[in-house]
Amino acid sequence: MRDVLDRAEIVTLDKRYVWHPYTEMSSYIETTEPLVIVRAKGSRLYDADGRSYLDANSSWWVASLGHGHPRLLQALEDQARELAHCALAGITHPQAAYLAKELVSVAPPGLSHVFYSDNGSTAVEVALKMAVQYFAQNGEPRRHRFLALEGAFHGDTVGVASLGGVEVFRRPFAGILFDCVHVPSPGDASAYEQAFDALSRAIEHGADELAAVVLEPLVQGSSGMRIYDAEYLRHARTLCDRHGILLVLDEVFTGYGRTGTMWASEQAGIVPDFLCMAKGYSGGMFPMAATLTTDRIFEGFLGDKSRAFYYGHTYTGNPLGAAVAREVLRIYRDENIIEGIAPRARKIADTFARMANLPGVASARSLGMIGALDLQDEASGYLAPIGWRVSEEARKRGVYLRPLGNVIYVTPPINIAESELDELLGKVEEAVGVVAGS
Ligand SMILES: *Cc1c(COP(=O)(O)O)cnc(C)c1O
Numbered sequence: 048m049r050d051v052l053d054r055a056e057i058v059t060l061d062k063r064y065v066w067h068p069y070t071e072m073s074s075y076i077e078t079t080e081p082l083v084i085v086r087a088k089g090s091r092l093y094d095a096d097g098r099s100y101l102d103a104n105s106s107w108w109v110a111s112l113g114h115g116h117p118r119l120l121q122a123l124e125d126q127a128r129e130l131a132h133c134a135l136a137g138i139t140h141p142q143a144a145y146l147a148k149e150l151v152s153v154a155p156p157g158l159s160h161v162f163y164s165d166n167g168s169t170a171v172e173v174a175l176k177m178a179v180q181y182f183a184q185n186g187e188p189r190r191h192r193f194l195a196l197e198g199a200f201h202g203d204t205v206g207v208a209s210l211g212g213v214e215v216f217r218r219p220f221a222g223i224l225f226d227c228v229h230v231p232s233p234g235d236a237s238a239y240e241q242a243f244d245a246l247s248r249a250i251e252h253g254a255d256e257l258a259a260v261v262l263e264p265l266v267q268g269s270s271g272m273r274i275y276d277a278e279y280l281r282h283a284r285t286l287c288d289r290h291g292i293l294l295v296l297d298e299v300f301t302g303y304g305r306t307g308t309m310w311a312s313e314q315a316g317i318v319p320d321f322l323c324m325a326k327g328y329s330g331g332m333f334p335m336a337a338t339l340t341t342d343r344i345f346e347g348f349l350g351d352k353s354r355a356f357y358y359g360h361t362y363t364g365n366p367l368g369a370a371v372a373r374e375v376l377r378i379y380r381d382e383n384i385i386e387g388i389a390p391r392a393r394k395i396a397d398t399f400a401r402m403a404n405l406p407g408v409a410s411a412r413s414l415g416m417i418g419a420l421d422l423q424d425e426a427s428g429y430l431a432p433i434g435w436r437v438s439e440e441a442r443k444r445g446v447y448l449r450p451l452g453n454v455i456y457v458t459p460p461i462n463i464a465e466s467e468l469d470e471l472l473g474k475v476e477e478a479v480g481v482v483a484g485s
Contacts, residue, residue: 054095057083082447087114090463090471092447100447101471103457107449108268109331111303111375112384113460118374119332126370135163135364142369149376150337155310155318158339162356163364167299167325168202170336171261174295174321175206176358177340178258181293181347184354190258190292194228194249198270201261201297210261213270215429228253234266234273243282250286259293259320260286264311265414268300271454272419274412280315293320293344299336303327303375304385304461307392307415320344327461330375335368384462388415391468395457398472407483418472419456422483427453433482440478446471448478455479 062076075081083095090113092100105111112119126142133140147161162173175193182190195201195210202208203216209224211217212232217224230249233242250257260283267273280296287294296319301311305327308314312322321344325336348354362368379385392415399418403411411420424433434450441448448455457475459468 054083057095082442089113089115090460090467098445100442100445101459101467101474103441103446103448103459103471103475105458105460106331108300108305108458109326109329111305111327111461112330112378113462114331116330116332116378118378119330119371122370122374123332123367126367130366132362133364133366134361136359140364140366140369142366142373143364146369146373149373150324150339153309153376154322154339155312157318157341158322159342160340160345162338162340163369164336164338165360165362165365166202166334166336167297167323168204168207169360170299170323170325170338171201171210171295171297172204172206173338173358174261174323174340175210175259177321177338177344177348177356178293178295180356181344182258185347187291189256192226192228192253192256192258194230194253194257194260196232196234196262196267197229198232198234198267198273199229199261199263200267200269201263202299213429228257232267232270232273233275233279234270239275239279243279246279246283247286250290250292254290254292257290257292259295261295261297264296264298264301265306265314266301266311266417269451271421271451272412272417272456274414274417274419277315280312280317284315284317284319287320295319295321295323297323299323299325303379304388305416305458307388309379309385328375329368329371330378332371333365333368335362335365335372337372382462387462391461391463391465392416394465394468394472398476402476402479405480405483407485408479416461417456417458419454420479422453422455422479424453436482437478440481441475444474444478446474446478448475 084092085095086093090102092102150161151159164170164173179191197212199210199212201210210227212229228249230245231242233239264280296312298310302324322339329335348356395418396413399411399413402408402420407423409421409423422433424431429452431453433453437455438448438450
């Protein structure tokens with residue numbers, strides 16, 4: 048263990064060999080003193096110097112039950128002793144079968160078939176490919192286009208990046224991404240009506256070419272926690288039904304209680320044709336994901352062998368991930384995780400409403416276990432530096448917080464202890480106050 052905890056050596060090796068995601072490496076190497084996290088428990092991260100940090104972001108939005116939940120550890124360990132991998136192409140294993148039944152029972156009604164993959168990007172990629180193939184072999188081959196929102200984020204593979212609307216992420220690949228219809232985000236409150244109407248026009252215009260509309264329901268996460276009304280989702284569902292277009296809801300971030308209900312789509316009272324889940328799905332314990340769909344789509348792939356869905360990642364339906372995902376669902380039930388959200392969500396809402404009045408804060412918002420605010424700055428968007436100053440102040444106070452440009456947000460574990468949530472929110476408020484007021 049001794050060398051594992053030698054902070055200086057770890058940082059030297061890291062800077063020499065590791066190429067970090069979403070990170071400009073020269074400034075990282077020259078100026079960043081990275082946190083070196085050696086373990087985590089519940090809502091706290093511990094660094095190599097023994098300091099602890101409340102995890103304001105649930106470790107990139109995955110650790111919805113906190114870190115190291117003893118029941119998830121046990122499930123992973125037990126399953127590892129039995130069976131760690133099974134190919135799933137025409138053979139099966141108990142965890143994949145039981146998990147599929149359990150996911151169908153907690154999903155919105157009508158989603159009755161489960162396709163497994165490895166991560167959020169692939170969960171959406173699966174839905175895109177299924178939608179295109181479904182129409183190709185069921186008499187509507189012209190339907191091969193997708194509609195997505197400006198500021199959308201559905202992952203980083205070339206396929207789902209084509210749907211993406213975060214400009215800095217798209218730009219280098221603009222020449223190879225496939226063409227999508229992008230419509231204005233309903234998350235900009237001052238232009239909500241226009242966005243609502245623009246969706247009708249875009250769908251009517253593309254009605255016979257569109258395969259699917261793809262949305263992050265209720266909140267666009269990566270583009271800055273842009274929250275929008277459930278009415279927009281109902282509108283999208285109605286328009287899709289009217290024109291025979293499929294609706295894909297990417298609940299990779301919003302699922303598992305993040306917005307206050309198990310699924311964000313519940314709050315709109317709609318059911319999509321595809322529901323994509325990852326992140327909270329396996330509680331940060333194992334990379335795994337699933338795409339749920341309807342009888343109608345499933346049946347469109349039956350018959351001749353050429354009609355099969357030729358797609359499947361090596362770790363699809365992995366037994367370790369499946370065992371963990373089943374235990375996640377049991378914990379949600381046994382520990383009344385969804386019922387526990389309301390009092391926590393109130394604390395988040397109160398704190399962010401108060402911070403909206405701080406000098407230097409342009410606006411604030413909250414929904415379920417998400418609180419976000421925009422800092423006033425000359426630069427806005429993902430590359431704005433000001434958020435990192437808040438992050439630095441938070442870190443001094445024992446909170447780990449990753450900003451989205453000038454947007455400061457918290458997405459703590461759904462089951463964070465209320466006393467820890469108070470501490471977290473108090474420290475975030477202090478950090479924002481120091482930077483925004485300066
Ligand atoms: C994180 C995220 C993804 C991508 O998930 P990965 O596991 O990083 O591939 C897709 N959609 C949404 C809404 C996300 O937040």
